[in-house]
Amino acid sequence: MTDFPFRIVGFDLDGTLLDTSGDLAAALNHALASAGRPTLSVEQVKPMIGGGARHMLAQGMAATGGCTDAELNVLQRRLLDHYQANIAVLTRPFPHALDALDQLATRGVTLAVVTNKLEALARQILAELGLTDRFAAIIGGDTMGPGNGKPSRLPIDAMVARCGGGRAAFIGDSIYDITAAHAAGLPAIACSFGFLMQPVEELGAELVIDSFAELIPALERLA
Numbered sequence: 575m576t577d578f579p580f581r582i583v584g585f586d587l588d589g590t591l592l593d594t595s596g597d598l599a600a601a602l603n604h605a606l607a608s609a610g611r612p613t614l615s616v617e618q619v620k621p622m623i624g625g626g627a628r629h630m631l632a633q634g635m636a637a638t639g640g641c642t643d644a645e646l647n648v649l650q651r652r653l654l655d656h657y658q659a660n661i662a663v664l665t666r667p668f669p670h671a672l673d674a675l676d677q678l679a680t681r682g683v684t685l686a687v688v689t690n691k692l693e694a695l696a697r698q699i700l701a702e703l704g705l706t707d708r709f710a711a712i713i714g715g716d717t718m719g720p721g722n723g724k725p726s727r728l729p730i731d732a733m734v735a736r737c738g739g740g741r742a743a744f745i746g747d748s749i750y751d752i753t754a755a756h757a758a759g760l761p762a763i764a765c766s767f768g769f770l771m772q773p774v775e776e777l778g779a780e781l782v783i784d785s786f787a788e789l790i791p792a793l794e795r796l797a
Contacts, residue, residue, distance in 0.1 A: 579797030581740030589769030596664030601657035670786035727757035
C-alpha cells in the first residue's frame with residue numbers, strides 16, 4: 575500500500591512504545607537505597623521519566639532530600655549499571671503497540687525510535703525484546719551530542735534524514751516529545767497512557783490516543 579499519508583512515523587520509547595516503568599523504578603530505587611534514601615513507588619517514578627536517566631535521578635533525589643552534582647555523578651553510574659543489568663525484567667510493549675507497528679509496516683511506513691534514553695541502552699532493550707529490526711533509525715538522548723536530546727529538534731531532523739526523508743509524524747508522551755516534533759515541523763500524537771508529567775491535554779499535540787488500537791485512524795485524521 576502506498577496511499578498512507580505518512581512515509582515515516584517516529585516513536586518515543588519510555589511511556590510510548592514500552593512500559594519501562596517497573597525496571598526504571600527498580601534502578602532508581604537501587605541508587606536511592608545505596609545513598610540511604612527512602613525508595614519510591616512506580617507511580618511516583620513515572621512522572622520523572624522522559625528526560626533521561628540523570629533527570630530521573632535528580633528528580634528522585636529531590637523528592638527524598640536533594641543532592642549535590644558530585645553525589646548525582648556517583649549515583650547515576652550506580653543507577654545505569656543496575657538498569658543495564660536488569661533492563662527487560664518487567665518491561666513490555668504497551669497493549670496493541672506491536673500490532674500498530676505491523677499495520678504501519680504493511681502500509682510501507684518507515685519506523686523509527688527517538689528517545690532520551692542513552693542510545694546504547696535503547697538498542698539493548700529493543701534487542702532484548704526482539705524489536706530492533708522493526709526500526710530504520712534508533713536515536714538516543716546522546717546520539718546528537720551533549721545537550722541535543724529532545725526537546726531539541728536535532729534528533730527529530732536526524733530521524734527523518736536517516737529514514738530517507740518524506741512526510742513524517744511523531745508519537746510521544748511528554749512535553750519533550752511534542753516540543754521536539756513541532757520544532758522540526760512535524761505533527762505529533764500524544765499517548766494518554768504514558769508517563770505523563772502533566773495533563774495530556776496540556777502537551778499541545780494535534781491528537782491524543784488512549785490506546786495503540788487508535789493509532790492508524792489517528793494518523794489518517796492527522797493528515
